[in-house]
Amino acid sequence: MEKLRFGILGAARIAPGALVHPSRSIDSVVITRVAARDRSRAEAFAAEHGIEKVAADYEAVINADDVDVVYNPLPMSHHAEWSIRAMRAGKDVLCEKPFASNATEAQEMVEVAEQTGRTLGEAFHYWYHPLFQRVLEEVRSGRIGQLVHVEGHFDISIAKPDLRWEYATSGGSTMDLGCYPIHWARSIAGEEPTVTGGDVEEDPEKIDAALGVELSFPGGATGYIHSAMNEPSRKVLLVVEGTHGRVVADNLVAPHKGNTLTIETPTGSTSGTVEAGTTYHHMLRAFVDHLRLGSPYPTMGEDSINNMAVIDAAYDAVGLPRRGLPA
Amino acid sequence: MEKLRFGILGAARIAPGALVHPSRSIDSVVITRVAARDRSRAEAFAAEHGIEKVAADYEAVINADDVDVVYNPLPMSHHAEWSIRAMRAGKDVLCEKPFASNATEAQEMVEVAEQTGRTLGEAFHYWYHPLFQRVLEEVRSGRIGQLVHVEGHFDISIAKPDLRWEYATSGGSTMDLGCYPIHWARSIAGEEPTVTGGDVEEDPEKIDAALGVELSFPGGATGYIHSAMNEPSRKVLLVVEGTHGRVVADNLVAPHKGNTLTIETPTGSTSGTVEAGTTYHHMLRAFVDHLRLGSPYPTMGEDSINNMAVIDAAYDAVGLPRRGLPA
Numbered sequence: 269m270e271k272l273r274f275g276i277l278g279a280a281r282i283a284p285g286a287l288v289h290p291s292r293s294i295d296s297v298v299i300t301r302v303a304a305r306d307r308s309r310a311e312a313f314a315a316e317h318g319i320e321k322v323a324a325d326y327e328a329v330i331n332a333d334d335v336d337v338v339y340n341p342l343p344m345s346h347h348a349e350w351s352i353r354a355m356r357a358g359k360d361v362l363c364e365k366p367f368a369s370n371a372t373e374a375q376e377m378v379e380v381a382e383q384t385g386r387t388l389g390e391a392f393h394y395w396y397h398p399l400f401q402r403v404l405e406e407v408r409s410g411r412i413g414q415l416v417h418v419e420g421h422f423d424i425s426i427a428k429p430d431l432r433w434e435y436a437t438s439g440g441s442t443m444d445l446g447c448y449p450i451h452w453a454r455s456i457a458g459e460e461p462t463v464t465g466g467d468v469e470e471d472p473e474k475i476d477a478a479l480g481v482e483l484s485f486p487g488g489a490t491g492y493i494h495s496a497m498n499e500p501s502r503k504v505l506l507v508v509e510g511t512h513g514r515v516v517a518d519n520l521v522a523p524h525k526g527n528t529l530t531i532e533t534p535t536g537s538t539s540g541t542v543e544a545g546t547t548y549h550h551m552l553r554a555f556v557d558h559l560r561l562g563s564p565y566p567t568m569g570e571d572s573i574n575n576m577a578v579i580d581a582a583y584d585a586v587g588l589p590r591r592g593l594p595a
Numbered sequence: 596m597e598k599l600r601f602g603i604l605g606a607a608r609i610a611p612g613a614l615v616h617p618s619r620s621i622d623s624v625v626i627t628r629v630a631a632r633d634r635s636r637a638e639a640f641a642a643e644h645g646i647e648k649v650a651a652d653y654e655a656v657i658n659a660d661d662v663d664v665v666y667n668p669l670p671m672s673h674h675a676e677w678s679i680r681a682m683r684a685g686k687d688v689l690c691e692k693p694f695a696s697n698a699t700e701a702q703e704m705v706e707v708a709e710q711t712g713r714t715l716g717e718a719f720h721y722w723y724h725p726l727f728q729r730v731l732e733e734v735r736s737g738r739i740g741q742l743v744h745v746e747g748h749f750d751i752s753i754a755k756p757d758l759r760w761e762y763a764t765s766g767g768s769t770m771d772l773g774c775y776p777i778h779w780a781r782s783i784a785g786e787e788p789t790v791t792g793g794d795v796e797e798d799p800e801k802i803d804a805a806l807g808v809e810l811s812f813p814g815g816a817t818g819y820i821h822s823a824m825n826e827p828s829r830k831v832l833l834v835v836e837g838t839h840g841r842v843v844a845d846n847l848v849a850p851h852k853g854n855t856l857t858i859e860t861p862t863g864s865t866s867g868t869v870e871a872g873t874t875y876h877h878m879l880r881a882f883v884d885h886l887r888l889g890s891p892y893p894t895m896g897e898d899s900i901n902n903m904a905v906i907d908a909a910y911d912a913v914g915l916p917r918r919g920l921p922a
Binding site for chain 1: 596620621622623624725732733736738855857858860862863864865866867868869870871872873876877880883884886887888889890
């Protein structure tokens, strides 16, 4: 079977867990190229992870004849530029979250995908794990009744310095972390919210060290999303309240390190772990199956634009500039 | 959260993997009782697996006030009797596969479930694992076209002596092993087959050391099922042929020990492992969720009767007596 050949832009910290390790369990994937800001970094990465070749720079990856798909884990400010360049070079792209600096960039990226006929997926890995699929299934079953409120938290501590603490690289807690609970809420509601209020800890200037936003969905449900980069006590929690019960999922983003799914309905409650490997494993198979077989890969296109639109609206609501604007 | 309290009939070899270990990841399950043929065996099992109490005998388990659900991993010849007794004692039952000695017994068991209002599930664990769910999803998507042929093999070597080599305990390769590929084929076709031919290695008398049967489905697809207890080279393989492609799954019954899912469609092919823990973990959560929440648990009721009917027909086709008849 001919393998799908992936090239990696940047020896990013996330790349081994998100792509290299999962690729080992998928026979139809091989990583052929990696480039980094400096060649020695790329060489060390390639040697450590058994990647065939180092490319001179990002440009060389997107133009390589032995690359079919470009994985883009560059800083958030570079998602649009390099995803677009890769598509124009004829490559499909798996782009890390958040998809872009803002919805305008996201829109442009999706338009280029349509123009070039390339596939541009967003690496919202959590969605593809059986834990979140079980959440969706339970909510859609109606056993907790109608959706009333969805609350999502992603609070951690990110040490400085880090690109996520800088406006120039499109940093901020809502960008790096809040993008998840926003996506949980949108996926669960199955419709697009408006932002009705918000509260921010701005530190340093223009950066949301922590940000909470209130959401309102057309169907009547409400939402609350909170993210923080300055919270010593880790909290990755989804609570879905229905008219008749609720679903609570702990650790949707790294369920292989431990998770809990609790479901409460009028007839009874259950709670326990969903043991199903890493989110990245399931995402990569879904993406490859989408490319080769045409099976669904829902975290792309309009979905990606709409997620960025909520992030934009969150910044608007608290009086911070959207990301990706001239400094 | 009030826990569902399980009692185990027999210190069976399968019980730790199928129930005890999975119960540890499901907070809403506790195993309160175990009984075995002799008390010292039950005590050793309880001590090894941290089970609260030993019951004097099977009768004491099904009558215990601190048992809500009875897990029945007794020899196949005892599935009907003890599942029925447990339901009449007011307990829900998770019964090991194959469900019964034959379809007549299965029918009676399901009738008792209806009469008593109890839940009687069959422990077809493989069905609940993401590997098989992905197989089903791919077949149902139509990407491999219309179903043409489904072939399932479960060949291993079972050392003698073993209850599965004895007619008195409803042994035979089709009972212990063939029940799986028969269930794969029925689940994939989504309809009930007729048996159109078969071939058996009878050894000893009345026992199918190996048995192959040809199936015909109302929609036009055909099937071939093979099981063997005398095959040194292990083979656990499902091949689904469609008009436009195929799906091949290796090791549906123990995917946590390694598996491969290969999908071939007109647009391309993919292959790789589906990493998602044990089948038993997913089955137990599904069964508990079914009991408490009413979520689907499809391997029960008519499905169980119909699977036994194909096993009966397989024995008929090769001139061996159905299981469970007077010796």
